[in-house]
Amino acid sequence: MRTDLNIAVVGATGVVGRTLLNILEERPLPINHLRLLASGRSAGTITSALGQELVVQEATPDSFEGVDIAFISAGSDVSRRLAPAAVNSGALVIDKSSAYRMDPGVPLVIPEVNGRDVEDHRGVIATPNCSTIQLAIVLYPLHRANPIKRVVVDTYQSASGAGASAVSELNEQTRALAQGRPVPVQAMPHQLAYNLFPHIDDLLPGGYTGEEEKMMNETRKILHDEAIGVSATCVRVPVSVSHSEAVHLEFENPMEPQEALRLLDEMPGVTVTRDSYPMPLDVAGSDDVYVGRVRRDPSTRNGLALWIVADNLRKGAALNALQIAEEVVSRDCLRVPTLSASADL
Numbered sequence: 112m113r114t115d116l117n118i119a120v121v122g123a124t125g126v127v128g129r130t131l132l133n134i135l136e137e138r139p140l141p142i143n144h145l146r147l148l149a150s151g152r153s154a155g156t157i158t159s160a161l162g163q164e165l166v167v168q169e170a171t172p173d174s175f176e177g178v179d180i181a182f183i184s185a186g187s188d189v190s191r192r193l194a195p196a197a198v199n200s201g202a203l204v205i206d207k208s209s210a211y212r213m214d215p216g217v218p219l220v221i222p223e224v225n226g227r228d229v230e231d232h233r234g235v236i237a238t239p240n241c242s243t244i245q246l247a248i249v250l251y252p253l254h255r256a257n258p259i260k261r262v263v264v265d266t267y268q269s270a271s272g273a274g275a276s277a278v279s280e281l282n283e284q285t286r287a288l289a290q291g292r293p294v295p296v297q298a299m300p301h302q303l304a305y306n307l308f309p310h311i312d313d314l315l316p317g318g319y320t321g322e323e324e325k326m327m328n329e330t331r332k333i334l335h336d337e338a339i340g341v342s343a344t345c346v347r348v349p350v351s352v353s354h355s356e357a358v359h360l361e362f363e364n365p366m367e368p369q370e371a372l373r374l375l376d377e378m379p380g381v382t383v384t385r386d387s388y389p390m391p392l393d394v395a396g397s398d399d400v401y402v403g404r405v406r407r408d409p410s411t412r413n414g415l416a417l418w419i420v421a422d423n424l425r426k427g428a429a430l431n432a433l434q435i436a437e438e439v440v441s442r443d444c445l446r447v448p449t450l451s452a453s454a455d456l
Contacts, residue, residue: 115143116440119178119202121170121193122185123147124156126275127207131182131429132160140180140436148174150185172196179445180205180436184428198234203445205236205432209321212237212329219332222434223380224251229435230444236435241427242266242322242345242354243329245400245419248381248426252374253360253415254334261340261361261411264326268311269350269391272423273299278351285349303349311345320345353391354423362413368405371415375402380426389420398425 118140122128128149135142139161147158148170156167168174170189175181175197183190183197184207194204194211211217218228219237221244229236239247246264253259270277276298284304287294294302301308312321319327323343331337348355375383382389382399389401400421408414421427439445 116140116179117144117146117177118142119146119148119175119181119197121148121174121181121183121189122207123158123160123167124149124153125184126271126278127184127424127428128182129158130424131184131433132158134425134429134433135161138433138437140433140440144177146174146178175200175202178202180439182432182436183207184432194235202234203232203236203439204234205238205435207238207428207432209240209325210237211235212239212325213332219329220435220438221248221251221333221431222438223248223378225333225335226438226442229438230442232439232444236439238428238432238435239329239333240322240325241272241421241423242268242343242356243326243333244427244431245354245421245423246326246356246358247330247333248378248400249358249375249402249417249419250330250360251334252378252381253362253366253371254336254339256370256374257366258336258363259339259360260363260413262330262342263359264341264343265357266322266326266343266345267307267348267350267355267357267391268322268345269348269352269354269423270299270303271352272311272354272427273347277303281349281351299347303347305349307346307348309344309346311347319343350391352395352422352424353420354427355389355391356419358417358419359408359410360415360417361408361411362415365413366415368407368415371405371417375405388418391420394420395422396425397422398430400426 154169187208187210190208190210322345326343327341384403388403404418408416
């Protein structure tokens with residue numbers, strides 16, 4: 112088992128990259144050397160990490176020599192450009208973007224759900240969409256006990272899911288409205304302050320958005336069950352951090368709310384609230400996925416309804432990526448394929 116890892120973080124100055132660096136302080140990997148990478152605009156920035164002051168370097172295809180694990184959180188275009196180069200340099204890539212999630216040769220992993228899948232990597236392991244992670248980790252113990260036939264999920268996603276600029280814009284919009292000034296709209300497609308809109312990612316020909324399609328496809332892949340019917344509506348709401356989800360499930364067989372609560376209580380990474388309900392403000396900064404308001408859904412046979420909230424920057428992004436690395440180390444499967452085996456990335 113490796114105990115002296117060389118780590119690179121691409122997107123180190125972004126909101127997810129900074130969150131990852133903070134979490135490394137709390138649950139460090141056995142790191143020998145940490146390399147911080149970002150766009151040319153951020154190159155030269157001094158960032159504190161693991162008790163050191165590190166200079167951020169520009170991320171290029173030549174940045175991964177000697178790297179064991181490369182975390183990439185800088186968008187799909189960057190991942191497609193840099194991941195093959197990183198793998199060919201001998202690094203295992205843990206990718207936060209959607210670039211490789213639905214590639215049949217790339218594991219899509221939530222360690223508490225399908226951690227064993229990391230053993231099948233060919234140089235890249237994908238971490239799911241933030242809204243998918245908190246959904247799938249709750250579905251998993253229920254589906255294992257009683258197969259889920261259908262999922263209807265409506266999300267209430269925070270501004271931080273669109274990046275630091277969206278959070279800044281939400282704050283500025285709120286101030287502008289309070290002061291009677293014009294409201295700036297640049298980082299997001301519409302005004303978010305005192306508003307919400309069901310438009311996250313591109314609108315697709317079938318009427319769903321890219322975010323909704325990700326949730327539907329990724330959930331089935333993670334749970335290893337293409338038969339589950341999933342429909343999603345994803346909504347951006349004026350909250351800084353934490354995504355919430357209203358979920359309606361239909362099972363093959365009856366399931367009482369108390370049985371669901373028992374199963375969820377036993378699920379690692381899940382916290383059940385019984386006497387209250389989780390809210391974004393309370394959950395922000397927490398690592399667990401919180402679930403509450405578990406109740407029968409009278410609109411369908413064998414139905415349950417529930418409410419899920421999680422910090423989208425931690426478990427929804429940075430923490431899950433770090434947990435994947437921990438899973439790889441614990442399973443001693445850091446092996447990276449040769450150039451010929453990974454040339455199709």
